[in-house]
Amino acid sequence: MHELALCQALMSQVEAIALDNDASRVVTITLGMGPLSGVEEQLLRNAYPVASAGTVADGAELLVESTPLRVMCRSCGKQSAAKPNRLSCGHCDDWHTELVSGDELLLLRLEMEKSKLTETQAMH
Amino acid sequence: MMCDTCGCNITHGNEHLISAGGKLEKTESGRETVDVLHSLLHENDHAAQHNREHFNSHGVVAINLMSSPGAGKTALLEATIMALGDEFKLAVIEGDLETENDAERIRSHGVTAVQITTGSACHLDAHMVHDAVHNLNLADLDIVFIENVGNLVCPASFDLGQHSNVVLLSVPEGDDKPAKYPVMFRSADMVMLSKADLLPVLDDFNPQRAEKYLRNLANTAPVIHTSAKSGMGMEDWLDWLRSTVGNNRQSVQEKPVAHTHDHPDPQFSKA
Numbered sequence: 181m182h183e184l185a186l187c188q189a190l191m192s193q194v195e196a197i198a199l200d201n202d203a204s205r206v207v208t209i210t211l212g213m214g215p216l217s218g219v220e221e222q223l224l225r226n227a228y229p230v231a232s233a234g235t236v237a238d239g240a241e242l243l244v245e246s247t248p249l250r251v252m253c254r255s256c257g258k259q260s261a262a263k264p265n266r267l268s269c270g271h272c273d274d275w276h277t278e279l280v281s282g283d284e285l286l287l288l289r290l291e292m293e294k295s296k297l298t299e300t301q302a303m304h
Numbered sequence: 305m306m307c308d309t310c311g312c313n314i315t316h317g318n319e320h321l322i323s324a325g326g327k328l329e330k331t332e333s334g335r336e337t338v339d340v341l342h343s344l345l346h347e348n349d350h351a352a353q354h355n356r357e358h359f360n361s362h363g364v365v366a367i368n369l370m371s372s373p374g375a376g377k378t379a380l381l382e383a384t385i386m387a388l389g390d391e392f393k394l395a396v397i398e399g400d401l402e403t404e405n406d407a408e409r410i411r412s413h414g415v416t417a418v419q420i421t422t423g424s425a426c427h428l429d430a431h432m433v434h435d436a437v438h439n440l441n442l443a444d445l446d447i448v449f450i451e452n453v454g455n456l457v458c459p460a461s462f463d464l465g466q467h468s469n470v471v472l473l474s475v476p477e478g479d480d481k482p483a484k485y486p487v488m489f490r491s492a493d494m495v496m497l498s499k500a501d502l503l504p505v506l507d508d509f510n511p512q513r514a515e516k517y518l519r520n521l522a523n524t525a526p527v528i529h530t531s532a533k534s535g536m537g538m539e540d541w542l543d544w545l546r547s548t549v550g551n552n553r554q555s556v557q558e559k560p561v562a563h564t565h566d567h568p569d570p571q572f573s574k575a
């Protein structure tokens with residue numbers, strides 16, 4: 181499965197951001213994932229400890245926020261909720277819709293602890 | 305595809321996820337929270353865009369063929385090579401977990417084939433395709449077919465820099481595949497019901513139902529019935545290929561791309 185490859189991509193982003201922010205440790209990683217992202221949350225969670233081992237995010241908590249699946253109808257112009265294999269308009273049932281949200285696979289935010297060394301240096 | 309530089313990945317659906325405190329927020333414990341909003345596929349998408357620029361700078365159309373294993377991607381390519389003759393200059397990038405068997409089938413028709421063996425990886429990614437592209441002389445080509453690893457799940461997540469996705473659904477697989485694999489079938493620009501010469505015997509496959517499941521994904525892609533073996537539907541497929549090549553040439557002419565940086569290209573730089 182491709183979840184391990186995605187997790188490794190996530191870790192390289194997390195490490196770069198932690199370095200930019202002089203963080204000594206990443207405490208939580210929050211992802212935003214839609215039902216049409218093509219990623220299984222459980223498989224991602226299984227791959228996560230393997231990919232994060234030995235990195236600045238070793239032991240960090242992985243939080244996943246689900247983004248809703250919503251479509252905008254090109255016929256009636258209204259928005260509605262949808263299912264992954266049924267993206268038709270919830271109002272007029274036309275299938276000519278556009279996805280408003282639900283295919284995201286995003287690193288939303290990181291919570292980090294600052295490097296103590298950097299803080300000490302800053303005081304001097 | 306989502307983009308990470310212009311903010312277009314912030315949609316009505318996810319904007320509430322961005323905290324109101326701005327880019328950097330200090331929490332009570334002295335920890336810091338940084339909003340990132342970055343696609344996990346950022347590196348792949350960047351490499352894919354780079355591949356697309358390579359193709360565009362040579363007016364080459366790249367077509368990503370995806371399906372289950374055994375749906376007939378290589379057979380379609382062989383039939384396409386024979387039917388097109390000298391009309392277009394083709395090359396094939398073959399993705400498989402193991403073996404050069406498919407590449408050898410293509411080469412036996414006198415067409416260049418670059419084999420990518422992915423080992424345990426279930427999909428091609430843009431970096432693998434980039435390496436393969438540098439083994440092709442794009443200046444001498446019209447179409448590059450990328451035969452992805454046979455898999456209806458993982459390849460759908462990785463942009464390779466292609467211009468079009470062609471998804472094959474072979475009749476023996478059953479007509480509900482678009483409902484079961486929505487991420488894959490949503491990405492299709494062309495759906496081929498392959499091995500359609502078997503429809504008379506596999507009469508539980510209802511082509512209208514397959515198309516209905518595809519439309520339920522809000523996908524307007526054409527659906528054609530083909531058989532590489534009997535030649536059924538090959539003209540429809542070739543017509544689509546011709547118009548895809550024509551449309552791409554037109555859009556590249558209207559929006560020329562600058563692909564200026566140098567690549568070490570040992571195989572062709574001497575030419």
